Amino acid sequence: GESVGLHLPTLSVQEGDNSIINCAYSNSASDYFIWYKQESGKGPQFIIDIRSNMDKRQGQRVTVLLNKTVKHLSLQIAATQPGDSAVYFCAHRRDSNYQLIWGAGTKLIIKP
Amino acid sequence: DAGITQSPRHKVTETGTPVTLRCHQTENHRYMYWYRQDPGHGLRLIHYSYGVKDTDKGEVSDGYSVSRSKTEDFLLTLESATSSQTSVYFCAISAESSGRETQYFGPGTRLLVL
Numbered sequence: 001g002e003s004v005g006l007h008l009p010t011l012s013v014q015e016g017d018n019s020i021i022n023c024a025y026s027n028s029a030s031d032y033f034i035w036y037k038q039e040s041g042k043g044p045q046f047i048i049d050i051r052s053n054m055d056k057r058q059g060q061r062v063t064v065l066l067n068k069t070v071k072h073l074s075l076q077i078a079a080t081q082p083g084d085s086a087v088y089f090c091a092h093r094r095d096s097n098y099q100l101i102w103g104a105g106t107k108l109i110i111k112p
Numbered sequence: 113d114a115g116i117t118q119s120p121r122h123k124v125t126e127t128g129t130p131v132t133l134r135c136h137q138t139e140n141h142r143y144m145y146w147y148r149q150d151p152g153h154g155l156r157l158i159h160y161s162y163g164v165k166d167t168d169k170g171e172v173s174d175g176y177s178v179s180r181s182k183t184e185d186f187l188l189t190l191e192s193a194t195s196s197q198t199s200v201y202f203c204a205i206s207a208e209s210s211g212r213e214t215q216y217f218g219p220g221t222r223l224l225v226l
Contacts, residue, residue: 034214043202043217044155051212089154099170100215102154 012109019077021106023090026071030092034100035064035075037086044089047075077108085110115139116218118203124224131190133221135203137183143206144186145170145215146178148199155202161186193225 013019031052036044050057050064057064063076073090087107091100115138125131143162147155157170159178167178179187190197203218
């Protein structure tokens with residue numbers, strides 16, 4: 001079956017450093033990937049997405065990289081700030097199916 | 113927040129009682145979803161709807177039913193609540209952004225079944 005997994009459940013990063021959160025997926029038919037940020041007590045918030053016809057996409061301070069060969073997705077956060085503390089989820093789906101498959105999440109902790 | 117509200121935001125109930133959670137959206141989105149979130153499991157899809165009176169099961173639909181009698185409301189019902197249904201429940205809608213259909217979430221409902 002499909003799965004989306006995260007390599008590390010918790011990531012601690014010094015404030016100002018760059019953060020990299022990784023995600024693996026198993027279904028080669030996946031063609032759309034999304035990163036969400038969830039702060040304590042809130043619903044997941046869309047950060048950035050990428051289609052399978054791309055290998056990199058940049059947003060404001062965030063970059064998503066997709067390596068289809070090894071079925072790996074990563075989220076890079078530049079100059080990490082205290083407000084970046086949250087749980088980050090990757091999710092994916094196939095275009096023909098509106099259901100998202102979710103990873104378990106990575107907790108990002110920012111050290112002052 | 114894509115105009116999504118959930119009610120109630122918190123509920124405590126007893127095993128065996130029926131519970132209905134409401135999701136309300138103001139922007140006429142076609143697709144709506146109910147997820148539950150538990151530690152170590154991320155989000156798991158319970159049911160989803162692709163239009164009025166059109167619903168389908170998700171990954172963890174046992175013990176849950178849904179109804180969508182109008183576009184703006186998607187109801188999740190636990191016919192007879194069990195302790196295993198203690199969870200945080202999130203409603204979501206699909207909205208197009210930059211040519212992509214992306215899901216946006218409500219604030220969640222915390223349910224405790226005693």
